[in-house]
Amino acid sequence: MAGRRTDTRERIQRVALDLFVEQGYEKTSLREIAEKLGVTKAALYYHFRTKEDIVHSLIEDIGVSLDEIVEWARQQDDPVRAREEVLRRISGLIQGRFGPIMRFMQDNQPALKELHAGHVLAKRMKELFRFMGADESDPVAQLRARLALVALMVGNNPQFLDENPTAASADVALRVALELASPRPGAGT
Amino acid sequence: MAGRRTDTRERIQRVALDLFVEQGYEKTSLREIAEKLGVTKAALYYHFRTKEDIVHSLIEDIGVSLDEIVEWARQQDDPVRAREEVLRRISGLIQGRFGPIMRFMQDNQPALKELHAGHVLAKRMKELFRFMGADESDPVAQLRARLALVALMVGNNPQFLDENPTAASADVALRVALELASPRPGAGT
DNA sequence: GTCTATACTAAGATAGAC
């Protein structure tokens, strides 16, 4: 944000995100991050006030993006098309630079819940889930619509796949998601 | 297992599981568990050798159940029916006494991965996911089949719902799961 | 079977030198 610059701040963010994704937020100590960077803990504290601050800087941008999507979705009046477009946009975020962060969010909610920034983010996600099912009165259809969003996350998480996520797996996930979100041709209610 | 009996051991398990589900494994300290029980930390150590041991005792039974399901599934030769039955059985576990434990597992994999018992459990789950998609050559159909399993977990997790999980939401989840796992009538490949 | 007291470790964080 300011003027100085030696890219250390960004290196910290990169290394921290790697470790957070790999072994979880709580299991990752500042000592570990510092060692991997070849600096001391104190150096980290020059760039970030707290450990929480590092996370905050990591999820800041995606928070804004999600917010925009939620806002946009609210203003649409064709719910089916809106849902589809939401899925496409979220998929775009995942395939863009936010894939690892999304995985981090998904795997570490207990930790994130305790952090202010994480709490806000969780609320956004909850709004998104609510939006996805909002126009369905049938509970089955509602869960199906919400599951569409989950599909995108599953397609981005090696825990559920045979291999690491790729552009291909993200694409497959989007297909499944759109299918789930679209109205059933011959279904009940 | 032995003879003495003052049910303290079971009370520890109950309180620990409550706190683990509520605030996560890492965030829950032994001091906290002890306080809520009205005993001291040392008392916990009489009943369990370590914190990890408490978790181990909690997930022991469900590990056996999952193992049985995986074994059974392997021996079937009608893949469609086998998948359906797997879903029904998992749903049964969730609706039975394992609901909270399942949620705990789902929310705390980064922590569980580090524990031996959790690591074993994660492998079982991975085998289940692989089994669900094993007979599908089309990647889309494969992800759909795996998502069936996820649907059951989503139906058991308030994070994705409007309210706390109930028998009704579990039933809805099972419907959606079975639908996802059954072959498409008019689909490609 | 449970408690008091305490050891040990590692975490996050700060002060002040360079």
Next chain:
DNA sequence: GTCTATCTTAGTATAGAC
């Protein structure tokens, strides 16, 4: 901007009395 040194707090775990 990074270091050394240190503080504080909290965690898991143990020894030994009751």
